Amino acid sequence: MLQIKNLYVEVGGDLILEDINLSIDEGEVMILFGPNGSGKTTLIKTILGFEGYKIRRGEIIFKNKVINNLSTSERANLGLGIMFQHPPKIYGVKLLQIAEYLCKDKENIEKLAKNLSLKAHLSRDINIDFSGGEMKRSELFQVILQNPDLLLLDEPESGVDIENISIMCKVLNKFLSHRKKSALIITHTGYILDYIEAKKGCVMIEGKLWCVGEPRRIFNTIKERGYEKCKECVWSRRI
Amino acid sequence: MVKENLIKIDQEDKESIASSGFEFEESKRMATFFQQDDEPFLFHSLLEGVDILPMGELLNRFPQFYKLKGEAFKMLKKTLPEDINKGYFIRVKKNTVLELPIQACLFLKKANFKQKVHNLVVVEEGAKVYLITGCTASKSANEGFHLGISEFFIERGAYLNFTMIHSWKEDITVRPLSVALLEEGAHFVSNYVCLRPVKDIVMSPVAILKGEDAKASFNSLILGYKFSNQDIGSKAILRANKTQVEIVSRVVSLGGCITSRGYIKAEAKYVKGHLECRGLIINEKGRIYAVPELETEFRDVDLTHEAAIGKISKEEVEYLCARGMSFQEAQSIIVRGFMDVNILGLPSLLQQEIKNLEDKILNKGL
Numbered sequence: 001m002l003q004i005k006n007l008y009v010e011v012g013g014d015l016i017l018e019d020i021n022l023s024i025d026e027g028e029v030m031i032l033f034g035p036n037g038s039g040k041t042t043l044i045k046t047i048l049g050f051e052g053y054k055i056r057r058g059e060i061i062f063k064n065k066v067i068n069n070l071s072t073s074e075r076a077n078l079g080l081g082i083m084f085q086h087p088p089k090i091y092g093v094k095l096l097q098i099a100e101y102l103c104k105d106k107e108n109i110e111k112l113a114k115n116l117s118l119k120a121h122l123s124r125d126i127n128i129d130f131s132g133g134e135m136k137r138s139e140l141f142q143v144i145l146q147n148p149d150l151l152l153l154d155e156p157e158s159g160v161d162i163e164n165i166s167i168m169c170k171v172l173n174k175f176l177s178h179r180k181k182s183a184l185i186i187t188h189t190g191y192i193l194d195y196i197e198a199k200k201g202c203v204m205i206e207g208k209l210w211c212v213g214e215p216r217r218i219f220n221t222i223k224e225r226g227y228e229k230c231k232e233c234v235w236s237r238r239i
Numbered sequence: 240m241v242k243e244n245l246i247k248i249d250q251e252d253k254e255s256i257a258s259s260g261f262e263f264e265e266s267k268r269m270a271t272f273f274q275q276d277d278e279p280f281l282f283h284s285l286l287e288g289v290d291i292l293p294m295g296e297l298l299n300r301f302p303q304f305y306k307l308k309g310e311a312f313k314m315l316k317k318t319l320p321e322d323i324n325k326g327y328f329i330r331v332k333k334n335t336v337l338e339l340p341i342q343a344c345l346f347l348k349k350a351n352f353k354q355k356v357h358n359l360v361v362v363e364e365g366a367k368v369y370l371i372t373g374c375t376a377s378k379s380a381n382e383g384f385h386l387g388i389s390e391f392f393i394e395r396g397a398y399l400n401f402t403m404i405h406s407w408k409e410d411i412t413v414r415p416l417s418v419a420l421l422e423e424g425a426h427f428v429s430n431y432v433c434l435r436p437v438k439d440i441v442m443s444p445v446a447i448l449k450g451e452d453a454k455a456s457f458n459s460l461i462l463g464y465k466f467s468n469q470d471i472g473s474k475a476i477l478r479a480n481k482t483q484v485e486i487v488s489r490v491v492s493l494g495g496c497i498t499s500r501g502y503i504k505a506e507a508k509y510v511k512g513h514l515e516c517r518g519l520i521i522n523e524k525g526r527i528y529a530v531p532e533l534e535t536e537f538r539d540v541d542l543t544h545e546a547a548i549g550k551i552s553k554e555e556v557e558y559l560c561a562r563g564m565s566f567q568e569a570q571s572i573i574v575r576g577f578m579d580v581n582i583l584g585l586p587s588l589l590q591q592e593i594k595n596l597e598d599k600i601l602n603k604g605l
Binding site (some may be wrong): 048050051071072073077078079082084087090091092093097098099102125142146167 | 554563573575576577
């Protein structure tokens with residue numbers, strides 16, 4: 001589904017990502033761990049081709065096609081979808097407008113809005129006066145309606161209470177249960193591991209990917225020893 | 240006047256006229272006035288509480304109101320540029336509350352024609368009315384000119400929501416002049432919508448709040464096309480205690496030059512005034528000049544302003560592109576959101592009509 005080969009990325013002239021190699025197969029969920037500022041969001045934004053994220057070297061291959069030079073909308077239309085960590089507020093643009101753009105089935109929109117407790121938000125300007133949890137639910141709502149083949153989730157659970165994490169993960173699991181859907185999930189807290197079945201995880205530190213393995217084991221190691229120790233201990237298994 | 244006059248209008252002109260908010264079926268209107276060049280084609284009211292007629296007939300029918308001509312301008316110590324006998328007179332009688340709006344349209348048909356109108360609107364004590372006035376030109380009206388003088392008399396406790404929709408074309412020059420006088424507790428909402436090209440327009444409608452507790456608001460939605468020059472402002476003079484005004488404008492330059500002015504003068508105590516101008520520049524060649532002005536000699540006043548101009552936020556565009564929209568689609572939906580018809584304070588039916596007009600124009604792309 002997604003292959004990243006030997007990727008170097010710069011932002012504002014500074015090299016942020018170095019020699020990234022990654023592959024996510026069809027139906028696979030990969031968890032990306034890493035401390036603040038390690039480059040996780042940069043990786044996701046580069047995959048989507050946002051302005052300012054310049055590929056110095058390497059390739060991003062999605063569905064067997066090199067997408068380095070495609071625009072963000074072309075990548076989205078090819079099957080990439082993102083749940084933003086900090087989505088912008090857009091005055092005058094209603095959540096329903098976006099929903100109707102993404103999905104022609106009104107019943108489906110209504111049903112999903114109900115499941116994610118967003119019915120009252122449909123007529124509101126997007127992200128204006130939304131709480132942290134509402135923003136996350138609205139992001140998930142949109143990306144599910146978009147129906148991408150590879151979901152890029154940037155800290156989907158941060159700022160969301162336990163009850164809402166469970167509601168969101170239920171929706172997410174249902175979507176991912178379709179065996180062809182894949183996801184790359186960035187997490188800080190690891191809470192999401194209690195709800196989502198993922199077989200592969202990796203750690204990003206200082207713009208490099210350091211290891212790959214079973215996500216719960218990686219997360220336990222991080223919890224016990226911190227990211228620095230994690231880096232030392234798995235040095236030999238560098239991907 | 241017979242409705243046949245309107246039936247004769249060809250389809251292309253009908254579309255221009257409809258783009259200025261005019262409803263030919265009149266199913267959602269209480270009264271109608273239509274003038275082509277300097278000829279009143281149609282005027283009638285479905286309600287006894289509303290008089291609507293051409294200015295040319297005012298002296299004979301209601302001499303007492305004819306005397307009001309020019310009175311509002313005198314309050315500004317200004318005399319009118321010309322004595323004009325075209326345009327409309329509308330009177331909404333005491334305590335008449337209209338569920339549906341009154342509509343008026345001033346249409347330019349002939350080439351090189353100078354249309355000059357003087358409109359008088361009297362909203363009597365306790366009455367409430369929405370008035371939608373469309374000004375537009377036929378394709379044939381090359382190098383046209385429109386001078387529109389309007390005077391509004393809003394009596395004690397009355398409410399007037401006046402929405403003016405300009406739907407011109409690249410070679411039309413427009414000079415509207417208007418003054419509204421507000422008595423005690425009167426409420427005046429003046430909306431201005433201009434979404435089509437125009438050659439040159441200079442206007443700065445004035446509201447004089449001379450009765451205590453009177454309220455006014457001016458809202459403008461302006462799209463500036465390449466080669467258009469729009470110098471548009473709103474002025475409020477708070478002449479009585481406890482009066483309030485709010486001036487809000489949203490302007491988008493697609494390459495045109497827009498000057499967005501706002502002026503509030505507090506001449507009494509305990510008054511409140513707020514000015515807000517927001518502008519977006521889409522095309523590199525566009526220009527927006529925001530001029531907010533506040534003036535007073537009193538201490539017990541609350542006057543504020545905010546102005547912000549800039550380009551469309553990159554994050555907003557990327558956000559929508561990540562949902563699959565093209566750059567153009569994303570830009571267009573953001574501009575449509577920015578030009579928010581909710582600021583016009585219209586009843587839902589009329590608001591939807593204006594939104595549909597806006598969608599029709601903006602959906603064609605910027």
